Every structure is written in C-alpha cells, then in structure tokens.
Amino acid sequence: MKTFPMGGVHPSENKLSSAKAIEVLPLPEVVNIPLAQHIGAPAVAKVAKGDKVLTGQLIAEAGSFMSANIHSPISGTVTAVDMLPNGQGLRQMMITIKREGDDWAEGIDRSQTLVKECNLSAQEIIARIKAAGIVGMGGATFPTHVKLSIPAGKKAECVIINGVECEPYLTSDHRMMLEHGEELVVGVTIVMKAVGVEKAYIGIENNKPDAIAHLQKIVASYPGIEVVPLKVRYPQGGEKQLIAAVTGRQVPPPPALPIDVGAVVCNASTTYAVYQAVQKGMPLIQRVVTITGKNLREPKNLLTRMGTPVSALIAAAGGLPENTGKVINGGPMMGRAMVNLESPVTKGCSGITVLSDHDARRHVASQCIKCAKCVAACPMGLEPYYLSKMTQKKNWDEVEARMITSCIECGCCQSTCPAYLPLLDWIRLGKQTTMGRIRARAAAAAPKK
C-alpha cells in the first residue's frame, strides 16, 4: 500500500461521525461573513449597511489576483460591515446579514440532477471557478483559480484529488465522497480539463474502504481517473506528502511548488464545489462541517451555510458538554483552538472538534531526553528538537540553514514528544521569523538592482 516516504504518526482516528449521513443545518438567522476567508488579499465589500441581498449574490469581490469572491449565503438585509472578533478573538472585517426568507439569486441550479457534460474551455472553467469564489476547503484556503492557472513555463502532468482526510475525528470529506461521489468525479474531469491533463488520481486512506469502493465503481466509466488507496498515516493529506505518496515525486524545498513536479492537488470537497460552480452556477456559500468530540451527544456532519455561528453547530450536536476544555476549528492535529464560539463558519472550516478538559490540557513539559522521536516523526526530514531549541535561542541563521521554512506545521513532532515539549509552538515562531527575514533580505536586495 502506498504512502509518503518519511516520518509521520498514527494518532487515534476517532472518526466518530463517519457513519452519519450529511444533515442540512437549518438556515441561520444572522450570519457574519469575514472578508478574509482565504490566503491572500481580503475581498472588497460590495454591499453597505441597509442593502438587500439574495442568496448567492456577490457581496465582496476579490481584492487582487490572489484573493477570492464572497457571496451571500442567505437572503436578507446587510445590518453592518464592521470589525468583529473571529474564532481567535482577533477583530477582522465582516459583513453581517440578517436573514429574511430564502430567496436565491438568478442562474443557480439547485436541483440534484447530475450534469456530466462540460463543453467549456479551460479559461472559461477557471473564470467560473474564480467567479464562484472557490478556495481550498481542506483548511489552507488557497484560491482555487490561482492554483489551476498553471504559470507560464510550467506543465501539469496530473491532478491529484485529496480525499485522504488524515486528521483524526474529521469526516466531512469522507461523507461527501460517499454521498456525492458521482458529482465529485465529474468535478475531477472539469479540473483535469482546466489544467489540461489526461490523468487524475483520487488518494484515499484505507480507513475509508466504503469510499474507496464507491469511487472505484464510479471511475470505471471515466477514463484517466484512478482511485489510489493509501496506508493510514498522518499527515498524508499534506500536499507534498500526498504527491509523494501517489506519484513518488518529492516537491523540492520552498520556494518550489507542487507544479514543479507536475502535480496539481485539489481537495475532494473543493472538487465537489468546482462541479457545483461550473455545472450548476452555484457559488461557494455552504460546505459540509463535521461537528465532533467524544463527549458530544451527537457528533454529525452538517451541510452549513458560511457565516453560521459555530455555536449553532454545537447546539445541533446537543450542546457543549459540561467538561468541555477546548473547542477547535478543524481537527486536533492542525486545527486552531477557539475563544469565541459565536465566530462564523468559513470556507476553510472542515470541522469543529470539542475536546474534554482532560484531553485538551497539555501534559507538563519536562526536559528533552534526546530520544529523536521527533526526528523520526518529521515528514519533512527536519530536526524539530534542534529547530525548537535554536528558535528559543534566537539563532535565526542556524534555523534557516536547517531548513525551518520546509516545516509544514503538521504537529507530528510535538504530538510524539515523550517529554511533552512545545516543539511546534517554537518552530512555528522560528519559521515566521525566518520567512520575515527572507522577505526583508529580498526587499533589501531588490531596489539596488
């Protein structure tokens, strides 16, 4: 069975909601839509307080090439465009809409009928994806139209669909692949067309045998698409790990990109969104969010409109248990702990994980025993213990020489440390600082030439 070449861990999977069919969460009364739901420039608001908007109407436009459109997830009145706290308590610009009925903008096909035919050119497909405001829905939120626009001089050889879902607890992609497999596969053909390749792989970890079997049956009638079962190992869903697992090619260290080895990786949910956008004219206004946790009364997968407060999802799962310690936006390996449960679901939110106080609290850290488990666990072949130590000593030259910028922040090192050291906390800081130093150097070198 295929997998990536080095490192990795296997945390308890805890896929509590994998057998729960996707439910539709009732429409929220009020939504808050952040203008920055993606990597790159924030979108620019196109509506003002008092404006009436329809579901699916454009309310904020991409601020630059590296940005994404945002559409209204409900119909109603804009009540504010203001700074509101996000899940981490930091204020950012959001559009607040109060719901009135459920009226949709024109040109959106909401039927369930499958549309297989796509006669658009690559440019037209990318234009539709851009218009629909699609971004990577696995968590990285990289604008999809940017990813699918192959830079001049580079050539894509294959598309890899990321159905790995290696994060513990999360099941949204899994359910999506099971319930919308056919649409997903049509989405794959569209993405293949957009980047001009004949070959696509759908990578799925073999803890989802039902999804593998289901998709294998479907792709039989679609030439060039292959389902690749993968050994269960975190962080297989990392872009570079997935490419290595499927094709055996390793993306060189930054600033190299996956396209340098001829691969374009697209998340399964994103691919489904591409199908919806291109074939049905549906902008990205809703997504499947897993609400999960061992102590939740009812972990489930909810089709949720963007901007819905996280508290609404928690309520739908039976409310916060008494012993809740932590609420995480995302899975437990890479998700971000939240302080504000009224913050909205955004395009990159694949799940909400609720941990009990006991599970959430870190063990007391002791001293490094040089066990080298972090080195063995690092999927990028780095030396986490050393990078962490050198960051604390502010030895920036050394961390740069030891390739701290290659770190993908997967958390394998820290989760495997028997001394419970906050390795990644420091490495992340060192990485940020080093990237800043590299940018400053580039800026200093630029004007001279």
Added chain:
Amino acid sequence: MEVLLYTILTLCVLGVLAAVILYFVAQKFRVEEDPRIDEVEKMLPGANCGGCGFAGCRGMADALVKRDDISELFCPVGGSDCMKAIAGYLGKAAAEKQPEVATVRCGGTCEKRPRTNEYNGARSCAVAASLYVGETGCAFGCLGFGDCVAACAFDAIHMNPQTGLPEVDPDKCTACGACVKACPKMVIELRKKWPKNRAVYVSCVSKDKGAVVMKACKAGCIGCGKCEKVCAFGAITVANNLAYIDPQKCKLCRKCVNECPTGAIKLVGMDPLPKEPKAPAAPKAAPAEKKEAPKAAPAEKKEAPKAAPAAAKETVKEAPKAAPAEKPVKETSKAAPKEPSHES
C-alpha cells in the same frame, strides 16, 4: 639517570620547538587593529546589551572609531556623558539624547481586565500573540508571559504576579530597548525620563472602539478625547480611538489625569491634582525643555514630603467621576500658562 636526562632533554626540545612554531603562526595570522578600539571599548559600559544596534560593545567601539560621522551612533546605557567622553577622545561630534526609560503602556491588571480563557501553550508572548487574542478580551494589551523580562539584560523589568503586568525599575533601566523589541504587542515605549522618575502617560495601546475597550478592560483608553481638550500644551493627540501624550511636549501638569474617565492616564511619582480646579498646589513650571531639569528641582523639594510615600512606587490615580470636573476645565486650561509667572 640517563633516562631522566633524556626525558628532560626531549621535553625541552619539544617545548622550544612548540614556542618557535607558535611565534611564527602568531606573526603570520596577526590582525592589525586600531588600538583606539580597545580604548573606546573600555569607555563603553560593557553591558553588551545590543541597545546600540551592534552585537556588543566591541562592535560599537569598532564603528565609533572607524566611522567619520558618529552622530547616528548612541549608547543608551552610557548615555550622553559616555558619548561625550568618547567623542572627545576621538575628536568627533557625538549625538546627544535625553535620558529615556522603558514604560509599560498597559493598565490591564488581572482585576481590571478579567481573563476569559486559559492559555496552555509555550509560555511566550510571541507564540501566544501569533496564535490569538490572548487570555483576555483585549487584542492590544500586555499578554503577561514575560518576553520583556527575558529580554532584559539589566534585571530592570519584572512581572508583578498581583497585576500580571511587567513593571520597570527606572533606576536599573538603561533604555537599551531590548524589551521594546521583544514585546510582540508593542506595549512598551521608551519615554523621556523625568527627574525623580516622574511620568504621566496613557497606559493603554488599544485602538479598539470605546465600547469594545470597555467590555474587555476597565482601565483602557476609550478615545473620548477629554484629555486632549484639557491639555494646554498640545501634548495629547487622539488617533484611532487612542490618546497619546507626547513626552516632549508634556509638562507634567497632571490635568489630564483627573479628566480621564477610565483612569487610563497614569501618574507616577507625584500626587494627583486635587479635584478642586483652583487649588493652590499649582502644577510646576512650564519653561522650555532644556531648562526643565534645574527648574524642576525646587518644585520637587516643595512636594517632596507630600509625595514621599508615593514617590518610589507608581501611584495610579483612581478614576475620578468625570462629571464635576467637566466645567472647570476651561478655567484651569486658561490659568495654566499664567501660573509659571506666578511662581517665578
């Protein structure tokens, strides 16, 4: 006997040989250096704090000797006296700066700014700041994990466990700026150092709107602008919902302190003005900057007995209920410029 002789001889020959080799190697690799660098390094305080921008005092000394124009170089630890001495030795013109002291501009104590969550990651402000808002609802204030304390080479800044905020010991602080750089929230500022460590400053850096500030912290600046109106010297500006007192323009008249509805303006080393506007305990003179120090001296003596208990520690003026202070504002502000003549 013979063994002994040979042993001694061999050792001697080896020793001489090694000495000769060492001599030639030392000759070959000798680095010619300006002897003045050593001298200048001796004149510098030797703290190696990096406050000058160089890695250590040696680097600073090297630059001082080698550069023709040293007006941009300054040792914050040695101060103007040290720079003057070095400039005199080197025959160059040195920069002159007034003494400064690190000032923590956050009044969000545990009591005024309740914790809303519990941080469980690496104990570092930099790590927490890049993650989220912090343990309180204020996104601008002190995080309280002590990166500034770790950065200080002079043992001049410490966390107060009662308030959860760092406190600067002005007598130890050399204004090297290490804490300023270490603070990810940019809460610490180097401000003019007044005699007797007096100070008036806005102890808040929150640019949030007033309502947001009040929800998170009872001691934050809400940007109401009352202090700006009352200041007779144009030292206070309000921008982005935040007041700032320019230490170069401030005369320590203390009127703004009584005016602040949240107590965000901090008064250190002095008694607050009495609430009655026309009280005889007039604020001290407002002459031009340079003459400040000598003139301030007599005024200090007058106040000394009163201020004695409070002088060493910071005194936070409790927020006076703003209402009664509203009207007298104009009178005092008019009176202020007259008062110097009164005294002198």
Added chain:
Amino acid sequence: MANKLIVAPAPHVQTSQSTAHIMRDVVIALMPALVVSTIVFGFDVLRVTALSVAACVVFEFLIQKYVVRGPLTISNWSAVVTGVLLAFNLPASIPWWIVLIGAFVAIAIAKMTFGGLGKNPFNPALVGRVFLLVAYPVQMTTWPLPVNGGAFDALSGATPLAAVKHGLAGPDALGVQDLLLGNMPGSMGEVAALALLVGFVYLLWRRVITWHIPVTILVTMALFAFVVALCKGESGAMLWQLPLFHVLAGGAILGSVFMATDYSTSPMTVKGGVIFAVGIGIITMLIRLWGAYPEGMSFAILLMNACVPLINKYVKPKRFGVK
C-alpha cells in the same frame, strides 16, 4: 460549561508514551535478564541490583534537592534504569561499598554534573562501571562461578572472553546453549543472552528503540570476527564459531541493546546511529582481540559517545525533496 476554554497552538493531541513510560519499559525489558541472572548466580544478584538502584535514586534525589535545586525528576525512572544497568555490569560478588561508589560516579559525575537526564554526553552506568574497573580491578574481575558449577568450572571464574583471550580455551569450548542461557562466569546482566534478546524484542514492540543500533553493532562484530577468522586461515566450523562467540559472549548484547541505544548518548538520526554502531562494533573487536582487556564493549560505547555531538553536527536526516 463551567470552565474557561483552554487555548493552545496545534497540535492538540499528545502521545501517551511519556518519558517515565519509556524508562519503565526499559526496566521491564531488563527483568528477564535479572531473573536468569538470579538463577545463575543466586540471590546476590538481587541484593546488588537493589542496592545499586536505591543508591542511584537516592543520589539523584539528594543532588537535585540540595545541589542543583531544580525540579525533582526522580519520578521519571531514569535513575532506576541507570541503577539496574550499573548492577548488570558488576560481578555478583562485588562488595556493597563498591556498588555505592559506582552509583555515585554514575549519577553525580556522569549524569548530574552535565545537567541531568538528556544532557549527559556519556552513558552514566558505563562511566560508573569503567571507573570501578580502573579503580578496583581485582574486585571487578573476580567472577563468581554459576551456582550450579557452570560450563567453565575448571577455569576458576574467568569469563569466556578472558579465557579465550589468554589462550585458556578456544571460542568453541562453550556451547551455544550455554552462551544463550548464561551458564558461565561474567557480570550479572551480560551472561543471559537469550533473556536480553527477549528484552530487545519487548523494546522494539513498545517502540522504545529501533533495531538499527543494536543490530548494526552485532553484525559489525560478527563480520569483523569472520574476517579475522578468514585471515587466520581458519576454515570450517571456526568460520562461524568465532563470530557467534563474540556476539553472544561478554557484554555485546547487553551493551548494544541497552547501553548503546541510550537516548541522550546516541545520535539523533538513523544514519548517524548506524555510523555510531559500526564504530562501537569495530572498537569492541579491536579491544577484545588486541587490547589489554578481554572485553571492550564499555570502552567502545564511551568512545563513540564522545563522537555523538560530531555525528549530530554532520549527519543530518534526509530532507524531504532534497536530492
């Protein structure tokens, strides 16, 4: 929900395998050898082991409490591991005061002076053992005979390695069965090759260590012995008996499985570990065949321990995407 939400950067899961768990697993892995050793040498084994463990733990506690004044870490079982390993390197007949001195050297000098667990450059138990070997050579090389007489009865307590070295016997004098079951004179822990291998399998199963270092050391030693046998013009059974003898006799297995794999004194990468292990194998064989001592495992490990910082500096893991 009563409590405040806890916030920390990702990841939000941690392994259940703590430092204490790891150290406890090492102790558990040493137990089969302790049992076999007790059967072979009698209850002296338990006495010496208990004394050594107690002394190590007490010394560590006292030093942390009154000298270093740092946090107490004796609960992480590392002093227990040092104690057991030190005892395993001593003859069962050792006087009690020598055990105390050995424990003191191991904990106070080799471990705590460098900052305690994870910072010591040399394996504490081995430093203690080598110190005793140099300071008290007579007591340290007076081997009690196995209780039941043992296979080397006639040789008045020489270890097989010493016997072979001094030409008292050939490497084929001892059967494989005796070597595996430890029916011979030697230090307490090293004689029971089979029991030690059981411990090795346990450590692998618990993912405490990887196979690279122990296997590489033993393979290097076997190859070295094989080449020597070839050069000596041996043929037939001797070609495999010499390698087998060197792998099973003396401290080869104890050293390669439990001492060379000590975390803080072995390299951080697999590649570095292999270099380290090859070095140990070669140095051990050099000392065994041509050195003054019959056994060279301790010296070899300590010498290679000294090379670990250098190995860590130059041997980096294979980076993802770098050719």
